[in-house]
Amino acid sequence: MNTLVSTGSVLVADRLLVPGQPSIRCQAADAVRGHLRRRGVTPVTGPLQVLDGTDRNFAAVLPGTGGQVGLGLAAAEHDPTGQAIAATTLAAWLAVARPRTVLLASPRSFCAGVARAIEVVERLLEQRDGPIYVRKQIVHNTHVVAKLRAAGAVFVDELDAVVDGATVVFSAHGVSPAVRAEATRRGMEVIDATCPLVTKVHVEARRFAGRGDTVVLIGHAGHEEVDGTLGEAPERTVLVETVDDVANLVVDDPERVSYLTQTTLAVDETTEVISALRARFPALRGPGSDDICYASTNRQDALTAVAGDADLVLVVGSVNSSNSLRLVELAQRAGTPAHLIDDAGDIRPEWLAGVDVIGVTAGASAPSHLVEAVVTTLGGLGPVTVVERETSRETLHFSLPATVRRS
Ligand code: SF4
Structure with a gap:
């Protein structure tokens, strides 16, 4: 009997209980739950007894990696709608169950700047008693x-939500001088988790503007990093996103133009924009070395080594993660269907139809355990062979701000 499921809800099995057998893991349960939520159904999770002679249970046992895996749903006895949803959901996932290969791009997941920013907040929460405010998503x-919110961090959009004198962390994406000035004026203790590679771009912006250049910042409007960099010399900086923007650019002196880039852009697209700038302004000057950071470049190179051999690419990352979005676009430009997923719950059965090889990567802000969960979930739909393709190895580590380190 399934005591967990009530009318209006659908049970997604985390394991199948077959009389006389060890329980069978339902590794794809996260994806099945996500599927139901997208259909407006609130799932519950629990074990499902199968072969109990009722037609309220919808379950299947499949070959998995090194053993059997299960798929199972159930609805309440007097809930024909729930039963219909359970039946069609099981059918949708069973239709795409098959053996697969997963090509794992490496490097993927956290970069040094993200790891540092997260550790800053974690340590402050351990070290301090008062509230720890974080401006923007860390x-x-x-x-x-x-x-981090569950651990006690208070995320705010702007400093006006922070009380005077409180401790506030600036996120990895950096802030404009105006934000720093407000924090100082209101007596806040600022712990700066800005990635050092973003700070490098700010320093360049000040230097280029200081010598009288028009600074062309290549980046995406509205991104926090771009807002912060623009704020260094707003009167001398213009933002361009595309080659077309370059054609429409108006500058004071074509002999005095410099460019900078957001750190998380696609290398190939940015090269085109820089070429267009150089064609219009032959005296164009730029940073000593590329502003696109090592982590963005490495993740793009790693995905390039995978995307061409994959039928589908899944990029783990959030919708506001610039470097994750660039990975999706890179795979699509290589001709491979690609999707951004926050976690395994976002995987859709229709993406998997006819797909034998799946490339998997993660943006620099996505935890590696989410990638592991995606591989586990795919393993709930048949045996999975995992092949890791490493194109470079990252050893960079950024030290913590002194205040956090000392405490
Ligand atoms: S993606 Fe690059 S710039 Fe952004 S935090 Fe990571 S290393 Fe720093």
Whole structure:
């Protein structure tokens, strides 16, 4: 009997209980739950007794990696709507169950700047008694933010939500001088988790503007990093996103133009924009070395080594993660269907139809355990062979701000 499921809800099995046998894990349960939520159904989770002679249970046992895996749903006895949903949901996932290969791009997940920013907040929560405010998302990932919020961090959009004199953390994406000035004026203790590679771009912006150049910042309007960099010399900086924007650019002196880039752009697209700038302004000057950070470049290179051999690419990351979005676009430009997923619950059965090889990666702000959960979930739909393709190895580590380190 399924005592967990009530009318209007659908049970998603986390394991199948078959009389006389060890229980069978339902590894794809996260994806099945996500499927139901997208259909407006609130799932509950629990074990499902199968072969009990009722037609309220919808379950299947499949070959998995090194054993059997299960898929199972159930609805209440007097809930024909729930039963119909359970039946069609099981059918949708069974239709795409098959053996697969997962190509794991490496490097993937956290970069040094993200790891540092998260550790800053974690340590402050351990070290301090008072509230720890964080301006904006510390890194662009819903899971990271939810975990830190649950641990006590107070996320705010702007400093007007922070009380005077409180401790506030600036996120990895950096802030404009105006934000720093407000924090100082109101006596806040600022702990700066800005990635050092973003700070490098701010320093360049000040230097280029200081020598009288028009600074062309290549980046995406509205992104926090771009807002912060623009704020260094707003009267001398213009933002461009595309080659077309370059054609429409108006500058004071074509002999005095410099460019900078957001750190998380696609290398190939940015190269085109820089070429267009150089064609219009032959005296164009730029940063000593590329502003696109090592982590963005490495993740793009790693995905390039995977995307061409995959039928589908899944990028783990949140919708506001610039470097994750660039990975999706990169795979699509390589001709491979690609989707951004916050976690395994976002995987859709229709994406998997006819797909044998799946490339998997994660943006620099996505925790690696989410990637592991995606592989586990895919393993709930048949045997999975995992092949890791490493194109580079990252050893960079950024030290913590002194205040946090000392405490
Ligand atoms: S993606 Fe690049 S710039 Fe952003 S935090 Fe990571 S290393 Fe720093």
